[in-house]
Amino acid sequence: MAYQLTINGQTHEVDVEGDMPLLWVVRDHLNFTGTKFGCGVAQCGACTMQVDGVATRTCVLTVANAVGRNITTIEGLQSPQARAVQAAWVELQVPQCGYCQSGQVMSATALLEQNSAPTDAEIEAAMAGNICRCGTYSRIKAGIHMAAAQLKNTGGAA
Numbered sequence: 808m809a810y811q812l813t814i815n816g817q818t819h820e821v822d823v824e825g826d827m828p829l830l831w832v833v834r835d836h837l838n839f840t841g842t843k844f845g846c847g848v849a850q851c852g853a854c855t856m857q858v859d860g861v862a863t864r865t866c867v868l869t870v871a872n873a874v875g876r877n878i879t880t881i882e883g884l885q886s887p888q889a890r891a892v893q894a895a896w897v898e899l900q901v902p903q904c905g906y907c908q909s910g911q912v913m914s915a916t917a918l919l920e921q922n923s924a925p926t927d928a929e930i931e932a933a934m935a936g937n938i939c940r941c942g943t944y945s946r947i948k949a950g951i952h953m954a955a956a957q958l959k960n961t962g963g964a965a
């Protein structure tokens with residue numbers, strides 16, 4: 808069946824089964840491969856995209872349920888918060904192997920879009936669903952604080 812999806816501000820039509828996870832569609836049918844497959848059961852966060860601005864595990868979101876929603880992948884992140892997160896990630900050399908980091912950046916950006924100055928506890932709560940096997944958690948937390956500080960210093964225009 809054909810489904811129309813709005814991804815990174817553009818409409819894409821795919822002809823797939825309705826119960827196919829959005830992650831599969833985005834990676835295998837639309838070739839946006841920045842988002843990664845980790846566990847497939849909503850436990851690791853590697854597949855995180857923003858759906859209507861909310862960090863969402865797309866390994867368990869069916870394409871049928873993604874219709875009519877604004878979907879953003881790592882390739883389409885453009886907000887000031889996203890740019891601040893990416894700059895902080897580079898500055899602090901947050902990634903190690905990098906596999907989890909697309910999902911980490913998506914969740915960190917969604918957090919800062921909703922909370923411009925999160926505390927350590929708020930960061931831990933927001934990022935709890937994003938697992939990093941390399942253990943980069945302390946740099947992730949520092950990166951979020953750095954991005955928040957940069958956004959504050961520039962009045963939100965990173």
Ligand code: FES
Nearest residue numbers: 845846847852866
């Ligand atoms: S692949 Fe979706 S949460 Fe792990």
Ligand code: FES
Nearest residue numbers: 904905939940941
């Ligand atoms: S950087 Fe390797 S899993 Fe997170």
